[in-house]
Amino acid sequence: MNEENIYANLTQLGGESKLPTSPEEAVLERVRNPQQGTGYLVRFTAPEFTSLCPITGQPDFAHLMIDYVPGDWLVESKSLKLFLGSFRNHGAFHEDCTVSIGKKLEEFLKPQWLRIGGYWYPRGGIPIDVFYQSGPAPAGVWIPEQGVPPYRGRG
Amino acid sequence: MNEENIYANLTQLGGESKLPTSPEEAVLERVRNPQQGTGYLVRFTAPEFTSLCPITGQPDFAHLMIDYVPGDWLVESKSLKLFLGSFRNHGAFHEDCTVSIGKKLEEFLKPQWLRIGGYWYPRGGIPIDVFYQSGPAPAGVWIPEQGVPPYRGRG
Amino acid sequence: MNEENIYANLTQLGGESKLPTSPEEAVLERVRNPQQGTGYLVRFTAPEFTSLCPITGQPDFAHLMIDYVPGDWLVESKSLKLFLGSFRNHGAFHEDCTVSIGKKLEEFLKPQWLRIGGYWYPRGGIPIDVFYQSGPAPAGVWIPEQGVPPYRGRG
Amino acid sequence: MNEENIYANLTQLGGESKLPTSPEEAVLERVRNPQQGTGYLVRFTAPEFTSLCPITGQPDFAHLMIDYVPGDWLVESKSLKLFLGSFRNHGAFHEDCTVSIGKKLEEFLKPQWLRIGGYWYPRGGIPIDVFYQSGPAPAGVWIPEQGVPPYRGRG
Amino acid sequence: MNEENIYANLTQLGGESKLPTSPEEAVLERVRNPQQGTGYLVRFTAPEFTSLCPITGQPDFAHLMIDYVPGDWLVESKSLKLFLGSFRNHGAFHEDCTVSIGKKLEEFLKPQWLRIGGYWYPRGGIPIDVFYQSGPAPAGVWIPEQGVPPYRGRG
Amino acid sequence: MNEENIYANLTQLGGESKLPTSPEEAVLERVRNPQQGTGYLVRFTAPEFTSLCPITGQPDFAHLMIDYVPGDWLVESKSLKLFLGSFRNHGAFHEDCTVSIGKKLEEFLKPQWLRIGGYWYPRGGIPIDVFYQSGPAPAGVWIPEQGVPPYRGRG
Amino acid sequence: MNEENIYANLTQLGGESKLPTSPEEAVLERVRNPQQGTGYLVRFTAPEFTSLCPITGQPDFAHLMIDYVPGDWLVESKSLKLFLGSFRNHGAFHEDCTVSIGKKLEEFLKPQWLRIGGYWYPRGGIPIDVFYQSGPAPAGVWIPEQGVPPYRGRG
Amino acid sequence: MNEENIYANLTQLGGESKLPTSPEEAVLERVRNPQQGTGYLVRFTAPEFTSLCPITGQPDFAHLMIDYVPGDWLVESKSLKLFLGSFRNHGAFHEDCTVSIGKKLEEFLKPQWLRIGGYWYPRGGIPIDVFYQSGPAPAGVWIPEQGVPPYRGRG
Amino acid sequence: MNEENIYANLTQLGGESKLPTSPEEAVLERVRNPQQGTGYLVRFTAPEFTSLCPITGQPDFAHLMIDYVPGDWLVESKSLKLFLGSFRNHGAFHEDCTVSIGKKLEEFLKPQWLRIGGYWYPRGGIPIDVFYQSGPAPAGVWIPEQGVPPYRGRG
Amino acid sequence: MNEENIYANLTQLGGESKLPTSPEEAVLERVRNPQQGTGYLVRFTAPEFTSLCPITGQPDFAHLMIDYVPGDWLVESKSLKLFLGSFRNHGAFHEDCTVSIGKKLEEFLKPQWLRIGGYWYPRGGIPIDVFYQSGPAPAGVWIPEQGVPPYRGRG
């Protein structure tokens, strides 16, 4: 198994990196896909996403799930975590924010395929979920459901 | 089993009663406890309670659970349903509303014991639950937990 | 283990018994407690109880759970099943019916202790649960919660 | 991310809007889709829908889920909430009401695709669910299951 | 929304109807589909179905779910409830009974499509489920899974 | 409904049959399919299957689910139960045993289609599941998922 | 019900308040307990709490639940929400932070009793929960379990 | 930690032991409690218990949970497994069998305290649970609930 | 059933094998597929997988699920367990490790089809799942979902 | 809030520490309790504990939960994680190992009270749980249940 040297050029792994203050400041990093030529799915689950409402400045929260079929690159997971953390004090609407994160990763990783599910916490009693994918799922790759249970209110 | 004539004086059971327009207009009814002298618990679960916020006029929703140990009386369940339905266009704060419903039933039914759990739907991301009981639970009567699961947000 | 001859006097076990047409016609049977002098709990779960509403004649349904600490007798389980089945075409209110079944078993089995939980299906959106026990639970006997989850409406 | 000015023409966002007294009085609002040309799904979950039975005047309750793939427009979420709230004192049958809400949104938003699931609370022990979509789901867009668990009665 | 007069010819809605004593005696009723020309799904969940075993006379229980895509007609829900209730003292095998109910509704409602899932309670430790549909699901109509969890035994 | 005489030739239904001592000794029985010409699915869930490990002689346990679309025959359920019970003292490997049971039923019932899921209890911490079907599912017949949740280890 | 004027002196309710930049800047507000002299429990569930790690500056997340039995005062829920939101960019250790929030509310509300449960998201695979109460629960007041399920890892 | 030599006298650990043909033939083994003088609880969960009905010879199944506070001895777990497996072809009633297993272990281990919960699979639709303990739980030892969820029938 | 002699050439089954110290040292074994020519699925669930992080040396944990449709061979389950156990002190990244295990089995077993799901425990709050399959699932073979629920954080 | 300098003397926090090769080599660290004089509970959940069987050398797995009421000290969480990780290649029996970890922490932290629950993965189908506490829970401190659901086998 040929994993050992693909992480050589990374700058954030190891030491304690500071949380970037905005998505623009965040630096996504990538490593060579050690299983290039193989169609497989990688899933990240980020139950701790938070941003600010651009109108009221109040915090919003989301549970994000990101699925992708790598092409030449894997996203380095610590840089992804810092990128997601960089929305902490950034204003963003639910629909646009979710799709934008998906497209940003799509552009950076040039995966065979990518999708993102944004499960936002309720505001005014009616939560919003947003689902985006880069195109039809590639034939022959296994893409399980994300399976997040629906919101139920109380009781 | 001696049940057949305790419902003779009821006015709302049978025909289709109109929803009362306010809690004051609603008429609670009661029947003789057919198991008088026995300590037992009756539980009503009302997952469809709704009232209005007295400040904004927006609707609020709650899942209510009412437990009582009857004394001389049982509440007639259709009149209870109409009483709870009468809050539909009534302004009420969560804490006061829940406790007031409990006290109203306590006064009317003179039960050996009564409690109410109000599980309100989230507003601003932080739901409120309110728990009231008329006093310590009577010794020797079986009082199971209400067991409503805690609110979890999304994801 | 001394179990083999306690079932000698039973009349319903073995052949296919007909469903009794009323609770009065049903014949409860009991066998000697093979562990007399020992405090232990027996629990029956009957998710298929049904009776009729004495006012409208419509069917009612309940999930019943019966717990008892035997004295000299165990209830024979097939006769219990037939007894519960005998309410199929019998009119009965929720509160009285649940408590009456508990008391009938109490009288017949003279257990050290008994309780019954009646979890009735919703009518008009507000289900009723009824909880009865014969007295305080005997000290030193293990009495686990019945643990039926609360009714949730839809969603 | 280009989100900041699409909300400029809204009239209800910000101040406290009154609940409209009927669906006809309610004013749906829409904003430009900031991700136009991209196929993605937006899901609203409204566990607090309530209307009146047109025959008996009794309240009905439903858990609604609305999925749509935006075209040129996004629905503004506060106006959607007020629109759904406007059914509070309006008479409506389950099947027709659910489909009508779907069609009203379809007409107003001209989405690429829309569906609505209406999960109504039980009446008479038998709940009704209603499922409507505007046509076959667009190819290549990710459409997860709504995943509402089936009704189970009690126990 | 054009719902108000489609219920004019019904005979059972309103007053308290008696439970029919057999499926033959039961009278299904139907109303004009107010959304004719639209493909949508209606789901009934009946967790309280009960019939008798034709060989032993013992009660059987089932959780039934009925899905249909209406054509010209909707089934009137109270008449459906009475029809299902009419099996209370009727002998019926699991496989045949489930399919027969589906076919009876198919014949009466002439829907675009119909299916029924019968989830029967365990007898002898091995429950039977029966699944029937009138044909392939119509293209472009949304048909969610029924989602009843499988039987698990104890523990 | 034409069910009453299809059970006339059965030998095991009614009296208390002895558990067969091996699969070879067990006698499967079948009855005429009362809904011949109709494509529908019958599901048996057997959470109590047990056999012996052919190498160590230790007991193995499985939760079996059998789905089939009947042709001319239905399996008689008591004979199926006795057939499954006959593996109690029989040595069998997980993969072969599960598939063999499926094939035996396939041969005997000549169904339009059959599948079996064998969910075996963990040995050495790693449970085995085995899934077999007789061929592609017949078009137009409704085949719901078996939906057994995955093994989770502890905690 | 005497609720209408207890909110007169509030400064944050109504308009859109800005998120305070630190706990010190946040202003908790309180209203007269409209049910003074009655022992009842109020529960807030805050699944969206977030602060920063004082050593690494990385975000931490917690699900907080606060229970209290009011004395003369109720906490105004919007000010509580802003107070909790003010930890967003504040450094805090898990144990100290949870207990400090509890004590701050205790000091401000002078309740009959208060407790807080802090359920922190995993770091390094081992989550921390912190449980604090102001003293023994007052006799005769109903204090249900918070009921948050334990962390389970994956699978 | 002083664990290494307490297993020296065991006869069954290591090689593949044959399943004993009856409870009488089974040999329970015990080892010195390495934490003597400390009150702690050991719990065994046996989801694979099976015996025969002494009247019909049909297999019965149970999920057993055994809790004990050791005195001088721990039960050796492989011998416990073989002891439980030895009921495979043994006739036993539910109540007596569960209590007898508890008493047998009590006699053999002379624990400070012991309890057993027997959760039997349904027969005739009504499962039996049996709960026995050797006496009041010792003060100061932690005894968590067994927490087996109640039987729910189908649906 | 023709199972008995296919295990004749195995070297690890029976005695207590030592855990191999690396994946290279581990010896996978295989037996003739006793149901050759039949398309069926075998699933292994391994909730106890652990390896080391190649950068920090800290332990990582995963819940693995492996599905395959056998060709000429079945994997011998004990050798699979030892192979998985051999990663205990081996450095491996999540994505590469999961895919490599899948490919190793694919190469060794030459199955008709194989897939692996790796559900890794959270590190830094964001768990990774990895899903690989050898190609499109073979037509006509039954491939149920793995159904592992998504990670939920806390609360 | 007075948290900032209590971490000054720690040696392992910050850099990447190596996993200690045995429990003896591991160095637990502690910090001053910043809330001294206050009774509160701290809970650690470690779903990733693994050790070796001292007889067979095979890996064992456990889900550990540790609750304590601090005295003068808090355990530093990274050192706790390394301590637990140090059992990775250490032989340990379930009962003794669980209790020993509890006592080691008790001795080191001198808490007001401590308990540990060890939920071990099944071996031979019968998992063992071990529960230890240092003495009766201190009066007036809130001690919630650990709430780990019981093992269920398969299906």
Ligand SMILES: [Ca+2]
């Ligand atoms: Ca799939």
Ligand SMILES: [Ca+2]
């Ligand atoms: Ca209790």
Ligand SMILES: [Ca+2]
């Ligand atoms: Ca959450």
Ligand SMILES: [Ca+2]
């Ligand atoms: Ca208890």
Ligand SMILES: [Ca+2]
């Ligand atoms: Ca609900």
Ligand SMILES: [Ca+2]
């Ligand atoms: Ca899908």
Ligand SMILES: [Ca+2]
């Ligand atoms: Ca049920």
Ligand SMILES: [Ca+2]
């Ligand atoms: Ca679907």
Ligand SMILES: [Ca+2]
């Ligand atoms: Ca089970």
Ligand SMILES: [Ca+2]
């Ligand atoms: Ca399907």
Ligand SMILES: [Ca+2]
């Ligand atoms: Ca309580």
Ligand SMILES: [Ca+2]
């Ligand atoms: Ca786990």
Ligand SMILES: [Ca+2]
């Ligand atoms: Ca306890």
Ligand SMILES: [Ca+2]
């Ligand atoms: Ca499938």
Ligand SMILES: [Ca+2]
């Ligand atoms: Ca407690």
Ligand SMILES: [Ca+2]
């Ligand atoms: Ca399990």
